Amino acid sequence: xxxxxxxxxxxxxxxxxxxxxxxxxxxxxxxxxxxxxxxxxxxxxxxxxxxxxxxxxxxxxxxxxxxxxxxxxxxxxxxxxxxxxxxxxxxxxxxxxxxxxxxxxxxxxxxxxxxxxxxxxxxxxxxxxxxxxxxxxxxxxxxxxxxxxxxxxxxxxxxxxxxxxxxxxxxxxxxxxxxxxxxxxxxxxxxxxxxxxxxx
Amino acid sequence: xxxxxxxxxxxxxxxxxxxxxxxxxxxxxxxxxxxxxxxxxxxxxxxxxxxxxxxxxxxxxxxxxxxxxxxxxxxxxxxxxxxxxxxxxxxxxxxxxxxxxxxxxxxxxxxxxxxxxxxxxxxxxxxxxxxxxxxxxxxxxxxxxxxxxxxxxxxxxxxxxxxxxxxxxxxxxxxxxxxxxxxxxxxxxxxxxxxxxxxx
Numbered sequence: 001x002x003x004x005x006x007x008x009x010x011x012x013x014x015x016x017x018x019x020x021x022x023x024x025x026x027x028x029x030x031x032x033x034x035x036x037x038x039x040x041x042x043x044x045x046x047x048x049x050x051x052x053x054x055x056x057x058x059x060x061x062x063x064x065x066x067x068x069x070x071x072x073x074x075x076x077x078x079x080x081x082x083x084x085x086x087x088x089x090x091x092x093x094x095x096x097x098x099x100x101x102x103x104x105x106x107x108x109x110x111x112x113x114x115x116x117x118x119x120x121x122x123x124x125x126x127x128x129x130x131x132x133x134x135x136x137x138x139x140x141x142x143x144x145x146x147x148x149x150x151x152x153x154x155x156x157x158x159x160x161x162x163x164x165x166x167x168x169x170x171x172x173x174x175x176x177x178x179x180x181x182x183x184x185x186x187x188x189x190x191x192x193x194x195x196x197x198x199x200x
Numbered sequence: 201x202x203x204x205x206x207x208x209x210x211x212x213x214x215x216x217x218x219x220x221x222x223x224x225x226x227x228x229x230x231x232x233x234x235x236x237x238x239x240x241x242x243x244x245x246x247x248x249x250x251x252x253x254x255x256x257x258x259x260x261x262x263x264x265x266x267x268x269x270x271x272x273x274x275x276x277x278x279x280x281x282x283x284x285x286x287x288x289x290x291x292x293x294x295x296x297x298x299x300x301x302x303x304x305x306x307x308x309x310x311x312x313x314x315x316x317x318x319x320x321x322x323x324x325x326x327x328x329x330x331x332x333x334x335x336x337x338x339x340x341x342x343x344x345x346x347x348x349x350x351x352x353x354x355x356x357x358x359x360x361x362x363x364x365x366x367x368x369x370x371x372x373x374x375x376x377x378x379x380x381x382x383x384x385x386x387x388x389x390x391x392x393x394x395x396x397x398x399x400x
Contacts, residue, residue, distance in 0.1 A: 118370055119319065125370040132372075154366060154375035155386055161370075162362020166354060170318055170325040170361075172332075175354035185400030186355055190390045200385030 019057050021047035026068035027117075027124075035065060035130045062135060069117070069127055071110045074102065076131060080139045088144055092192030093184050099160055100167075100180045108168025115169060132157065140195075148199060155194045163187060219257050221247035226268035227317075235265060235330045262335060269317070269327055271310045274302065276331060280339045288344055292392030293384050299360055300367075300380045308368025315369060332357065340395075348399060355394045363387060 025046035029038045040061050044051040058064035063075035070076075083094055103111045117124045133153050141149035163183070166172045175183075225246035229238045240261050244251040258264035263275035270276075283294055303311045317324045333353050341349035363383070366372045375383075 115319070119315070125372075129370065129372050151374050151378065154372040157372055158362040158366045158375065158387070159359055159390075160362065161365045162358040162360065165361045165365065166358045170329065172329050172354040172357055174351050175358065178351065182400065186394075187358070189393075190359075193389075194386075200382065 015057075018047070018049050018053050021049060022054060022057060022064065023068045026064050030065060030069055030127045031124060035061075035127050035134070040064075062131070065127075065131055069124060070131075071113045071117075076135050077139075080136055083140060084143055088196065089192065090188075091140070091144070092190070092195050093188030095156070095160070095191050096163070096187050097180060097184045100163070100183060103164060103168060104180065108164070111164040111168045115165065144196060146196065151199065152194055155199070156191055159187060159190055159194065215257075218247070218249050218253050221249060222254060222257060222264065223268045226264050230265060230269055230327045231324060235261075235327050235334070240264075262331070265327075265331055269324060270331075271313045271317075276335050277339075280336055283340060284343055288396065289392065290388075291340070291344070292390070292395050293388030295356070295360070295391050295395075296363070296387050297380060297384045300363070300383060303364060303368060304380065308364070311364040311368045315365065344396060346396065351399065352394055355399070356391055359387060359390055359394065 022043065026038075026043045029043045029046055032038075033042070038061070040054045041051050043064065044054055047053075054061070054064055058067060059075050060077070062077055066074055066076055066079075079098070083091060083098060086094055118128060133150060137149065137153040137156075141152065146152060167176050222243065226238075226243045229243045229246055232238075233242070238261070240254045241251050243264065244254055247253075254261070254264055258267060259275050260277070262277055266274055266276055266279075279298070283291060283298060286294055318328060333350060337349065337353040337356075341352065346352060367376050
């Protein structure tokens, strides 16, 4: 039985090594090449592992990006599906609820890590913008048939980035400990207007 | 004439030294003691200069704080006067216009410096919150007779901090180069609701 435990622990450790190597290589390659320029093959080769390991551990290039750069353990395509699942005139509320729930789950740690990497590496901000606009936001605006989609996307970003900064980085009270549903009620209407309302 | 130039240059340099010494001492003392706990006398003594130099160079303790910690060359009391000067139902618009105009004037450099000091020093965030809530915001909420003033203040902070992050730190386009008045039209109504509207 000791031997079996040993074996399983060994296999798990090797798997974790592969995963870590892929995450480190992905951060480098996404920053060097951008999201569209980076390929799964390039990242796997940099990590010294088989390209099939990317699908095995992260589901897709988007999933690897989410964990390596966004520090969020959710595939962006899955995230979009979750946000679009419900009435269009409540999507702003769902965005606030979904992001706060994901970020609160790690006590804000993931958000803080994301902000650190964005503020210290120019490249990360560029890649983040690319995926945020081209992967996550374009699907939402196409689905909802919105005009001025890039401006709407970036105005939405101001509200969500600031919400994370005040709640998890500077910890301004009472907002830092206000319940998620109260914040959804206050900030949801803002996001809804930025997405589907008149902009000015 | 050479001598005169020399003398003026000498005086100016000494004045700049005093100013720099006060700024450096102020950053330390505000972080150690908080805004209310720090005194002009303490800061001048740490800088090795006369306390009268604080009024000479910065107008007040608030003015010194604004330059040392907020990196904004405006006395917070003067800022509040400027924001309150106009109809109450347009103050949200004036806040967006005033901050964007101040920050744009240095190409966002002041905002980036502020965010760097806030994210690298716990103490700066605490002092910032104290002055933001107790000095700037309390005067506005008292003047406007608002309820839930601390929650309103911190919700307003989410929108303004995020606006600065997206425009000056991560440079998401098109928002980073959208004209100030367009942003005032889009984000002004949000700030107005957070200040004087129903919160949920």
